[in-house]
Amino acid sequence: MNKNEIIAKQREYLWPSHLLYYTDPIPLDHGEGIHVWDVDGNKYLDFFGGILTTSVGHNNPKVVERIRKQVGKLIHSSTLYPNENHVNLAEKLAAITPGALQTSFFTTSGTEANETAVMLAKAYTGEHEIIALRHGYSGRSALAMGLMGQAPWRIGPTQIPGIKHAMNPYCYRCPLRMTYPECDVACAQDIEEVIRTTTSGRIAAFLAEPIQGVGGFITPPTEYFEIAVAIIHRYGGVFICDEVQTGFGRTGQHWFGIQHWNVEPDIMTMAKGIANGLPLGNTITTPEIADRLVDKGMTISTFGGNPVSCAASLVTIDAIEEEADPQHVAGVGGRLRAGLEQLWYKYPLIGDVRGKGLMQGVELVSDRDTKEPAVDAVVQIFEQTRARGLLIGKGGLYNNVLRIAPPLTATDEHVDEALGILDYAFAHVQESF
Numbered sequence: 001m002n003k004n005e006i007i008a009k010q011r012e013y014l015w016p017s018h019l020l021y022y023t024d025p026i027p028l029d030h031g032e033g034i035h036v037w038d039v040d041g042n043k044y045l046d047f048f049g050g051i052l053t054t055s056v057g058h059n060n061p062k063v064v065e066r067i068r069k070q071v072g073k074l075i076h077s078s079t080l081y082p083n084e085n086h087v088n089l090a091e092k093l094a095a096i097t098p099g100a101l102q103t104s105f106f107t108t109s110g111t112e113a114n115e116t117a118v119m120l121a122k123a124y125t126g127e128h129e130i131i132a133l134r135h136g137y138s139g140r141s142a143l144a145m146g147l148m149g150q151a152p153w154r155i156g157p158t159q160i161p162g163i164k165h166a167m168n169p170y171c172y173r174c175p176l177r178m179t180y181p182e183c184d185v186a187c188a189q190d191i192e193e194v195i196r197t198t199t200s201g202r203i204a205a206f207l208a209e210p211i212q213g214v215g216g217f218i219t220p221p222t223e224y225f226e227i228a229v230a231i232i233h234r235y236g237g238v239f240i241c242d243e244v245q246t247g248f249g250r251t252g253q254h255w256f257g258i259q260h261w262n263v264e265p266d267i268m269t270m271a272k273g274i275a276n277g278l279p280l281g282n283t284i285t286t287p288e289i290a291d292r293l294v295d296k297g298m299t300i301s302t303f304g305g306n307p308v309s310c311a312a313s314l315v316t317i318d319a320i321e322e323e324a325d326p327q328h329v330a331g332v333g334g335r336l337r338a339g340l341e342q343l344w345y346k347y348p349l350i351g352d353v354r355g356k357g358l359m360q361g362v363e364l365v366s367d368r369d370t371k372e373p374a375v376d377a378v379v380q381i382f383e384q385t386r387a388r389g390l391l392i393g394k395g396g397l398y399n400n401v402l403r404i405a406p407p408l409t410a411t412d413e414h415v416d417e418a419l420g421i422l423d424y425a426f427a428h429v430q431e432s433f
């Protein structure tokens, strides 16, 4: 099918509410490594990786081979029957996750992983109130939209009882109009006030992303999680760390984003980069917490622990270890960050550069003093970069943040090429601001 036929069918048979990137959408045809091609044969350097998902590149040969092998053996089992890939993956995740996290429940998406985490936290604590963060993104179920801290993604009536939203550590637009470090991380301290004034004083959990992904790669200061999690524990809650975007080495140096902040989650959720594009979500926790669900009732997942997805995940983790370990990501990510900071010096449109590893956000403003979000500039940068063969992402509550997150296998050469295209695009777009 050609591009027009695909887009015509999309418009006729898929809900119009599907969000499509670019005024003229790009139907993808195939991929290899860091590149994808559209159906017209145009080649793109993919610096968004299917929303931070293709950890080791498109169609990584090792992943493809392992999936092929498993498909010929057994495609489906359900969680009613143990299977080798399922248990081996659980063992591997217990080895690479921090602290006492050891026992897993697999599902098929980040949304389900978060649903499962909240269910578990409530069962474990016997409480039902949850503290989430403003600007957070948790998925698309009713509960996940209730946890969400961004109006545009909360479709319909999503007021789930018991969820309170604390201020997020958005230093560039501090909700308290303070400056770090003189602020003493007052946003984290305020969680205690939120608990004491808006809940029963007893909570089930605090759910947060180490770096807010869809929120625009908002990166908390060093002390944030130590302060926040200590408060949560004091009020009886557990810390659910949503690593759906930040997991699997994405932030460099460590396997999981939260390891930059010196705290150990009680429950961790993961998806996206876990299996290089096959649908898989996981909720991992400690044996003590998981045990509490045993006598509460029954739970299954039809597609949970799917042998093909688990095989894909096992080989993805191997490939990360071999081709793109967290040290590699720290190195290439450092180069990307330095290049983006150079662009900050050149182009006043860039208000802030933030993130860690290969998860870098660039917030665009029309005026550095007022910090007015430059939404049109994002649209123009998108068109300019696309025309020169670079795909990037966007996000942020104000829709003015570029999200730059290539597969972890990106090299210095890929980064230099992307920075060159961004430089060109900014030079062009800056003129009209």
Ligand SMILES: Cc1ncc(COP(=O)(O)O)c(C=O)c1O
Pocket (backbone or CB within 6 Å): 051, 108, 109, 110, 111, 112, 114, 137, 138, 139, 140, 209, 213, 214, 242, 243, 244, 245, 271, 272
């Ligand atoms: C941090 C975070 N949590 C949860 C989700 C939901 O994941 P999924 O789209 O796989 O349901 C997302 C998706 O973008 C996410 O970024």
